[in-house]
Structures are given as C-alpha cells and as structure tokens.
Amino acid sequence: MLIAGLSLGVGACKNVDYEWENFEYVATPNVTVNIAESALPTVPTANVSFFNMADPNYATEQYFEWELDYYDADGRAEVSSIEVYVSFNKKESTPPVYPIVLSLAEVQPNERQFPLPSVVKDTDLPFEIVTDFPKVFRLNATQLAELTGTDLATVGVNDYFLFKFILNQTNGKKIVQFSNNSCDESRGELADCRVGVRFKNQ
Secondary structure, rough: HHHHHHHHHHHHHOOOOOOHHHHOOOOOOHHHHHHHOOOOOOOOOEEEEEEEOOOOHHEEEHHHEEEEEEEEEEOOOOOEEEEEEEEEEOOOOOOOOOOEOOOOOOOOOOOOOOOOOOOOOOOEEEEEEEEOOOOOEEEHHHHHHHHHOOOOOOOOOEEEEEEEEEEEEEEEEEEEEHHHHOOOHOOOOOOOOOOEEEEOOO
C-alpha cells in the first residue's frame, strides 16, 4: 500500500517544464528522384542520381530529374515557398560506397549520400523560389555546369552537384536548417533537405 501511495503522489506532481513540451509543427521539404533517369542504378530513398562519364555524350544526353514538394504535418504547417540553392562540390575524402548498400530493412541506404550539416552557405547559388507544388526539375550536366560556373573538363569521379532548400511558411517562419538526424538518408527521416547528382565513370 505504501508503494502504491508513493507512485500516485509522484505521478500527480510536476516540478519541471521542458522545452520539448512547447513544440510546434513545421513543414519539411519532400524530394522524389526519378530513378529511371539516373545513368546508373540508384534507390528512391537515397535522394541521389548519377551521371556516367563513361558515355561520351553524358554531358548533354543524361538528365538529373527530381520533384520538389513538402510535408506539412497533415495540414498543420502551411508553406508559402521553398527557396532552392545549387552548388558544385568536389568529392569528400571518403565518399559513400557504390553500388548503394541498403540497410538491414532494405529500404534506406546504410549511409548518408551527401555530407551533413545541410546548411545553405555563401557558396551555394540561388536557383529558384518555388511557390507552386509539386515542381519537377530536369537538368543535364551541361546546364548544371553553366548554373554553377563549373568546367566539366575538371570534374572527377564522385564530384557532385547539390541542391539545398530554405522553407518559408505562411505564418512567417523561415526554416533555414533542420537537425542532421532529420536530413540523413540512412535514417529514413521526413526532411529531404538536400538532393544531388554524383559523377561516376563505369
């Protein structure tokens, strides 16, 4: 009886207010890559496509196609626009392995496909402000090179073009950064805060 009484007393008291109790819903970008357009096999959950430089016409005849939309927490976070930024990046010191390896559940890739954090930097170039959703983008390597001032003759295997997003809600809130865990493809999270296309030679 004493134990039951103590449990009841503890359950009825609250002495601490936690920040997480005052949460609010925000929208997140939602990206869908057209994997059929990728020059090499990829998976939908990886948010990555590929150009294959082994094809002499890759720069004009291969396309990176993807659709931009958003997840609005079942209508609880309305979006007015998404700002899209683009950049060209040299390969990381340890790029993700290819072919893509899936997690044990065989849904997500077992490692992230692009570096985190996914923050828009001064080196990222404004590309477009999207107000009508969903919006489909279809670009080849030549077009992406022109957008970023990149010389395709200097591009190497595992270099990549990357798109990032800043999301504007109708309530005036501007979402400029999501937590790393929300943007990690290997976790299957709802926030697709970046999408890109890598160069391969296979």
